[in-house]
Amino acid sequence: MLLTVRNLEKTFATADGDIAVLRGIDLDLANGETLALTGESGSGKSTLLHLIAGLDAATAGDIFFQGQSLQDMDDARRAELRRVSVGIVFQQFNLIPSLNTRENLRFYARLAGREDAAWSNELADRLGLTHHLDHYPEQLSGGQQQRVALGRTLAAKPQLVLADEPTGNLDEDTADQIISLLAELVAETQTGLLMVTHSTRLASRLDRRLHLKAGRIQ
Structure with a gap:
């Protein structure tokens, strides 16, 4: 199993007392499988994604990536995992403004030591970016910037x-195109995909869907 989450809990301390955001979460994700995580704002979706990415530590429970416990990893090992094995696509594109499309596409791949010009060029072609490789982020539309962010992640x-609400800033037609491309590419590369979304319509495009409510899987 690529990803295993068991009895995961996350509690935040506040001036008014502890707030339990996640309560006993269990989920599994296999290579090549796509999973949508839906839920209302405040249900804990982004918190769960951050824990799986190793950006924060759980209060209890564990996360296993290919059988290795994230709870047993130090910060440096979790950072290495994100650099080499886990790609993150946020709602905000976070492109580097001083790099053009070609350079942004290859940025994560270079960090991971996996730069492959042929693969980057194929991604650019399939994402409709071939004619925008010399353009900088400010010269691209929102949909084009999202395609660059997606390609940058997959290039590594x-x-x-x-993916945390990866189409939240896009119109419905563009969002559909992005999700179709994402699902197609991860299936071909046997990459696991866990996507947080408010949209049940987009969630229905993936293999499975889990709904998070008040910190629990429903």
Whole structure:
């Protein structure tokens, strides 16, 4: 199993007392499988994604990536995992403004030591970016920037892609195109995909869907 989450809990301390955001979460994700995580704002979706990415530590429970416990990893090992094996696509594109499309596409791959010009060029072609490779982020539309962000993540050949509302800033037609491309590419590369979304319509495009409510899987 690529990803295993068991009895995961996350509690935040506040001036008014502890707030339990996640309560006993269990989920599994296999290579090449796509999973949508839906839920209302405040249900804990982004918190769960951040824990799986190793950006924060759980209060209890564990996360296993290819059988290795994230709870047993130090910060440096979790950072290495994100650099080499886990790709993250956020709602905000986070492109580097001083790099053009070609350079942004290859940025994560270089960090991971997996730069492959042929694969980057294929991604650019399939994402409709071939004629925009010399353009900088400010010269691109929102949909084009999202395609660059997606291509940048996949260019590094991660084993797991975590996507947090990746189409939240896009119109419905563009969002559909992005999700179709994402699902197609992860299936071909046998990459696992866990996507957080408010949209049940987009969630229905993936293999499975889990709904998070008040910190629990429903």
